[in-house]
Amino acid sequence: MTGGTTVDGGTGLVVVSYRSSGMLAENLPAPGTDGPTVVVVDNYSDETERHAVTRLARERGWTTVLNDGNPGFGTGVNAGVDRAWEAGCDVVVLVNPDLAITADGVARLAAAARAEPDALVAPRIVTGQGRPWSGLGSVDLAGGRLWTDDRADRAWLSGACLAFSRAVWERAGGFDDDYGMYWEDVDLSFRVQDTGGRLRVLPDVEARHDVGGTQGGPGHKSALYHYYNCRNRLVFAAKHLGPAHRWAWVVRTPADVRRVLSRSSDTRWQKLRTAFGPALAGVVDGGLWMVGLRRRRPVDPGAVRARLGPAA
Structure with a gap:
């Protein structure tokens, strides 16, 4: 300011x-x-x-x-x-x-x-x-x-x-x-x-x-960025959308994952090592959240970073 x-x-x-x-x-x-x-x-x-x-x-x-x-x-x-x-x-x-x-x-x-x-x-x-x-x-x-x-x-x-x-x-x-x-x-x-x-x-x-x-710098996206963007899109859908729209969001998840990954300037190999795994984990956790599972799993970044391992 x-x-x-x-x-x-x-x-x-x-x-x-x-x-x-x-x-x-x-x-x-x-x-x-x-x-x-x-x-x-x-x-x-x-x-x-x-x-x-x-x-x-x-x-x-x-x-x-x-x-x-x-x-x-x-x-x-x-x-x-x-x-x-x-x-x-x-x-x-x-x-x-x-x-x-x-x-x-x-x-x-x-x-x-x-x-x-x-x-x-x-x-x-x-x-x-x-x-x-x-x-x-x-x-x-x-x-x-x-x-x-x-x-x-x-x-x-x-x-x-x-x-x-x-x-x-x-x-x-x-x-x-x-x-x-x-x-x-x-x-x-x-x-x-x-x-x-x-x-x-x-x-x-x-x-x-x-x-x-x-x-950490222009173009760089952390593992947590990929995890939470992919997870929370589905959490949001579960909280705010009706069944028809929820299903449409699930179907379009692969396209959204590609969009999230494309925001990083990392090379394809770097994304494969440090971004794809967290994104996939986010999709899995978001999908399980949608059907009422894993809602008690800690969501704070410290716990998620420990679970994702070195990539985070």
Whole structure:
């Protein structure tokens, strides 16, 4: 977040970090006397990273939530948002650590969420090169895939940057802990709409997303990325779709796996060694979840990484 208009003191700025202290240092400065309440949730990776995050927090006046393990993105967000409500905030702006937005942009998102307490609000998100990355996306219910534009049936917003009031967050129930990471933003978008809310994009507010920043670099996709994207697509279908659409999503799973694998710049041999296995494991677990099995299996990334082995 760079300089600009100050933000109402009732605004919480929540970010979940996992091995992201360098990006926090670059994108998340001290809030200042009139700035938001900054809440950094550190999902534990190692002591070096924990010390770096806590040192930055002391220097910049951030509030921290220090998780003992890595419970995942959505669960981490829920903890950070709860801390913001405890601090007296009435609106929260959620940002990824690899996302840059001005203080003026945060203020405008917060103002929109405050003016429309039933809305989930997002900026126009571009890549570091300025190319469009996300706005009001849509879900193709019959085709079983996501789009980052509004060509299909139901709308969704990316969790890379969202603003919301306490009322809409609590009515929708926050992020669903069943996802771990990925697809929880699509799920939340549906529940906001299903409980009478709406989704809104502010086209004149821009945020820059360093795509792949939390993955270790542009083009690289982790084993967890492949696992959770393939698993959670099916978990989402089980939660939100009727039998006919669920079956259509199952049938189209091979095509979706190819799309997920194609997002990585790794060579075909590297994908075979480190990506295909986690993707297949995700499909199996998602399919079993759809039929009511494995719903009690731990979904947090730490447990999944241990189960996937060296590839993760």
